[in-house]
Amino acid sequence: MELIIDNISKEFKDKVAVDKFNVTLNSGVYGLLGPNGSGKTTLMRILADVSNASSGDILVNGQSKNKLGAKYRDLIGYVPQNIGFYKNFNAEKFLYYVAALKGVDKNIEKSKVDELLKFVNLEQDRKRKIGKFSGGMKQRLGIAQALLNDPKILILDEPTAGLDPNERIRFKNLIAQLSKDKVVILSTHIVSDIEFIANEILVMKEGRLVEKSSLEDILDTVRGKVYTLSISERDLEEVQNKFKISSMIRTNNDISVRIVGDKKPSEKEFKYIEEEPNLEDVFLYYFNESANK
Ligand SMILES: Nc1ncnc2c1ncn2[C@@H]1O[C@H](COP(=O)(O)OP(=O)(O)O)[C@@H](O)[C@H]1O
Ligand SMILES: [Mg+2]
Structure with missing residues (x-):
């Protein structure tokens, strides 16, 4: 067929x-x-x-x-x-x-x-x-x-x-x-x-x-473009301006932010790890909006 x-x-x-x-x-x-x-x-x-x-x-x-x-x-x-x-x-x-x-x-x-x-x-x-x-x-x-x-x-x-x-x-x-x-x-x-x-x-x-x-x-297609950043509250606005954010978890001292984008974060600025991509990241990457909204 x-x-x-x-x-x-x-x-x-x-x-x-x-x-x-x-x-x-x-x-x-x-x-x-x-x-x-x-x-x-x-x-x-x-x-x-x-x-x-x-x-x-x-x-x-x-x-x-x-x-x-x-x-x-x-x-x-x-x-x-x-x-x-x-x-x-x-x-x-x-x-x-x-x-x-x-x-x-x-x-x-x-x-x-x-x-x-x-x-x-x-x-x-x-x-x-x-x-x-x-x-x-x-x-x-x-x-x-x-x-x-x-x-x-x-x-x-x-x-x-x-x-x-x-x-x-x-x-x-x-x-x-x-x-x-x-x-x-x-x-x-x-x-x-x-x-x-x-x-x-x-x-x-x-x-x-x-x-x-x-x-x-x-x-x-988004592998190598997904990261989790560990940031403090005062960096949040800057991160929001620079990256597409797919999720955020607040802990006592800092915020874990999952981001997707072509730009790799700078090691000098943020502590980060690369993540295994999922389809939500793909959606965010292509549509610039989070899924299930
Ligand atoms: N009968 C119609 N007359 C005018 N515009 C329509 C009609 N049906 C769909 N559209 C428009 O076409 C676009 C695609 O709609 P649709 O196929 O329903 O999208 P989806 O199923 O992905 O939500 C939308 O902008 C919608 O408003
Ligand atoms: Mg429809």
Whole structure:
């Protein structure tokens, strides 16, 4: 499976939301990482074929989305950022409803719904009203509906927002199982959520792809640029002006400040040690703002 996003742009009246986005994706899990407003949802809506690009094309195994038409949509599973559920439906009824919309073969409909309820661990709750579901349950139901047509390309827009720690672990396991023969693209602005899920990270900034690497390689881009300084209170302002600060811990006598930047601190000025970078540092480096804000 090869999915090419070929020079996709999307302009709204006075705003370029996606700006000549180019990337080639193969089976695996891709994390689309960018702050709010960077264009993730706009790009995903185009990929899901619920919105049209202003220019550019999408190619699956060399064939254009426009030529593939309905065949393209058969390849896609999509969980929107704010998926709407009918609160009075129960889980099972909702899946049958979506199956009908997607034109799932009546002969396999029941076995498919059963299989997916089991897969996302909602078997016990199949008759419960969705209005009573937790965030994690809704999210798993969202994934189940997206899988009804056996998609080869699964698009998940901010799937980890609002999950509690247990739900996060469940979600990670679910995605790991799915990624064998699919292109899975999930977006997030929460750095820590992407760290263990995605093999490849796509960093999106102001509509553009600014970095595409494995987690290891992307960490390498800031290796040697992350330090912890030991400073006194009176040096804090100067440090804040000179460096991007990712975290700060105050102790009795001094402050430990974790910084990232191209400038190496001067040994004469500060006591410091070099740190092993994490993805939060990467985010700070690229976006000049701390993550999870
Ligand atoms: N329908 C729309 N009309 C006008 N501007 C839009 C529309 N949808 C999104 N935008 C703008 O496009 C930019 C990217 O938005 P979005 O794709 O939602 O980003 P993200 O999902 O990364 O938060 C934002 O500046 C947003 O305000
Ligand atoms: Mg969004």
